[in-house]
Amino acid sequence: MDERIRTILSEYGNLPVEVDKIRDDDDLYQAGMTSHASVNVMLALEDEFGIEFPEAMLAKGTFQSVAAIGNALGELIGA
Amino acid sequence: MRTGTALRVGVDVVVIQQVAESVDRFGDRYLERVYTEHELRSCTGSPASRNASLAARFAAKEATIKVLRPSGHQPDWRSVEVRRDAEGWCTMALTGHAAALADDAGIGELAVSLTHEGDVAAAVVVALCRAEDETIGRSGASPVLDTFGRED
Numbered sequence: 615m616d617e618r619i620r621t622i623l624s625e626y627g628n629l630p631v632e633v634d635k636i637r638d639d640d641d642l643y644q645a646g647m648t649s650h651a652s653v654n655v656m657l658a659l660e661d662e663f664g665i666e667f668p669e670a671m672l673a674k675g676t677f678q679s680v681a682a683i684g685n686a687l688g689e690l691i692g693a
Numbered sequence: 694m695r696t697g698t699a700l701r702v703g704v705d706v707v708v709i710q711q712v713a714e715s716v717d718r719f720g721d722r723y724l725e726r727v728y729t730e731h732e733l734r735s736c737t738g739s740p741a742s743r744n745a746s747l748a749a750r751f752a753a754k755e756a757t758i759k760v761l762r763p764s765g766h767q768p769d770w771r772s773v774e775v776r777r778d779a780e781g782w783c784t785m786a787l788t789g790h791a792a793a794l795a796d797d798a799g800i801g802e803l804a805v806s807l808t809h810e811g812d813v814a815a816a817v818v819v820a821l822c823r824a825e826d827e828t829i830g831r832s833g834a835s836p837v838l839d840t841f842g843r844e845d
Contacts, residue, residue, distance in 0.1 A: 628711065649755050650707055650715070653727060653770070657719045669769045669790075 618662055619683050623647075626654040638681040643674065652677045659683065665690040697824035701800070703759030705752040706815040712748040713740070727751065727770040735777040748814035749807040750775045756818040757785055757803065761794040768794065775805065783807055785818060799823025 616638070624633040627642065628651040636645055647655070655677055660666055665687070667676070676686045715723045724733060728750060736746035754773040761768065768791035776786045785803040787795050795803070800822040807816045 648707075648711075649705075649758075650711055650751055653723070654711075654715055654718070657715075657722060657726070670766060672769060673763075673765050673767045675765065 615684055615687060616680060619659070619680055619687070622655060622658045622662060623680070626658045627651050628654075636680065638684075639679050641678055642680075643678060647677075649674075655683075659687065663687055663691060698799075698801075698821050699824045701760045701762075701798075701820045701822050703756035703818045703820075704815065705755035705759065706813055707748040707752045707755075709741075709745050709748045709809065709812055709814055712751065712814075713744045716744065716747070727754075729771050729774045731777075732775055735775070745809040745814055749809050749816055752814050753783070753785065753805050753807055753816035753818060756805070756816045757787075757791070760800070760803070760818050760820045761791060761798065763790075763794055766790065775807070795820075 620633045620636075623629065623636075623642070627633070627647045629636070629642070630646040636642070642652075652674075656667055656672075667686070667690070671686055671690075675682060677683055724747075728736075728747065732747075732750050736743045736750070738746075751770075753775050754770055757773045758768060768787075769789060772787060772789040772791040774786045774788070776784050778784075783805055785805050787803070798820075800820045802821045804819045805816060808814065
């Protein structure tokens with residue numbers, strides 16, 4: 615799952631650093647991801663995993679790190 | 694009980710091309726997830742003009758969220774709406790969780806200014822809210838940190 619998340623971050627996160635250099639727990643916003651880019655990441659994740667993020671998960675923390683995204687997807691896919 | 698008022702300010706800037714790319718890649722899903730019907734009706738004209746207006750509205754939403762200072766659950770983008778009157782002046786309208794956050798902070802008024810020029814759009818939002826000392830008393834936040842807006 616992490617590789618699929620990283621591929622999406624690479625394409626939609628508008629990160630100024632290479633995604634490969636970001637650790638699972640690194641803060642993506644501190645790394646340069648904007649709020650607007652996080653919307654694209656969310657929509658791309660929905661397409662990739664066939665899920666929809668509910669309003670209750672639209673917290674900055676949901677998309678704050680690769681690990682946090684993985685946890686959120688785990689909740690949605692497992693639901 | 695309100696014993697005084699304070700100011701909060703939020704600002705944000707959005708690269709218009711990034712909005713254009715979102716519209717191209719995700720179409721209505723992007724538009725309907727982020728913007729209200731009123732906002733979409735307000736953003737008309739050529740694709741370039743429309744994207745600039747959308748970008749300014751996204752900046753206004755993010756600037757408003759900075760003013761609201763949510764911890765954890767973030768308001769739905771559509772619950773923070775830019776209302777445009779017939780003469781082009783804009784105000785912010787909050788619903789749902791955004792309105793609850795404003796109420797919790799004692800925010801009585803929000804003022805917004807939008808702009809776009811060249812490649813970027815920006816917005817500034819100013820709010821009158823309950824005095825800092827009461828907010829600090831409830832949140833335990835540092836008076837110094839609470840004086841400044843978040844940087845991101």
